[in-house]
Amino acid sequence: MEQILRILYNNSSFFTFAVLQLLCLYLIVNFNSPQNAIAAETASIFTGSIESATVKAEGYLNLDEENEIQRREIADLRSRLPESGYSTTVGIDSIEDQAYAQRFIHLTANVVNRSPYSPNNTLVIDRGTSQGVAIGQGVIGSKGLIGIVALPTENFSRVISVLHRSARISAGLRNNAYGTLQWDGQDPRRMKMTDIAEYLTIAKGDTVFTTGFSNVFPTGQVIGTVESSEVQPGTGSQNLIIELINDPLHTNNAFVIRDLFKDELAKLKPLK
């Protein structure tokens, strides 16, 4: 205590100076506007940096809670992603036929399952009876054919691929020749077209279309091109090897085609 007093006494002028100087600073800051502004600015810089450091530290303290909130948010967002839900959105496109009356309705679909590659390929699309899919509707890709609906359930459908040995598709050419398209189970890039009249001249590279005769596919869908022709001796017909325009086994985006006139056409069964 005595030493403290002695220090105070020995430096009394300094302490007087310090106290008065602090008083002066107080007066300067409080009664002079420019200095006041500078002091306020400086103070805000200091307190601002301290405050941001505090906020940063508090942010670290809250990290666990923040993590939990973020994870819940991520879970919520994931449950909203398209692949986590069954999409009931029905995108509809349509082709107008030449009479300009609506006939075919296109329903977007995705291939969600495929059978292992075999001579009898099938696949599953994510559209079913609740979207109006029915047995016998055609399935096409953005180009070329994919298959025919064989077994629709409420939300999914089993589709017989065109590369299935029991699939039969009516196909034709520009010169009105027509025949039946089928697959022999050999090469997934090629199909065979049978029952073309022998006398017709078929050039290599001719385009093959759907005829629409079977009310499965719209008329004029490109299937592929003629690769070669082979006359069948004694039958009066020739077979064509068709090179497909698409790869039916590896297409994901598909359209289910609904023929609005199918029932009407079904009444016109061949007379016995």
Next chain:
Amino acid sequence: MGGVDPVSNIVRFLVILFLQVFIFRQVSLGWGGADYMFIFLGPLFIALIPLRTPRPLTVIFAFLFGISVDFFHETLGVHAAAATFCGYARQFALAILEPHDGYKVKASPDGKDLSLSWWLSYLAYLVAGYTIFYFSMEAFSPVFWKQITLKSLLTAPASLLLCVIMIAFLRPRI
């Protein structure tokens, strides 16, 4: 007025205060809308506080003079801060300039004992300290160091000149 007794000191206080706030307050030179040269007599009063005054009292007297100037200059605290600093720094100036045989303890710095060159150096120290501190407090931020330097360089010689002239009239005599 030239003596070391309390009455002389009070008279000196009032006279220098009067000169500062009513005459030399009007004196300021500058250009471009800003004043750069002023006359400060605060150092003169502080220099003439009697030598035997206790140091804390010196600081307090200096503060009182500064705050009195501030009341008239509407710069409350700025002159007081500079004067307080100057009063505190006086002891160091005296220590630096102490003659070989010491000061006469009963006198204020005495014109008869001390040469004009001693007075010049003594006042120069105080004026420099007062001026630099004053302009630092006035600017209140180191970013204005150019103005602080310029104003100090212009004000200090002018103030020193005035203070030295005033010494001729106010020099205390025993």
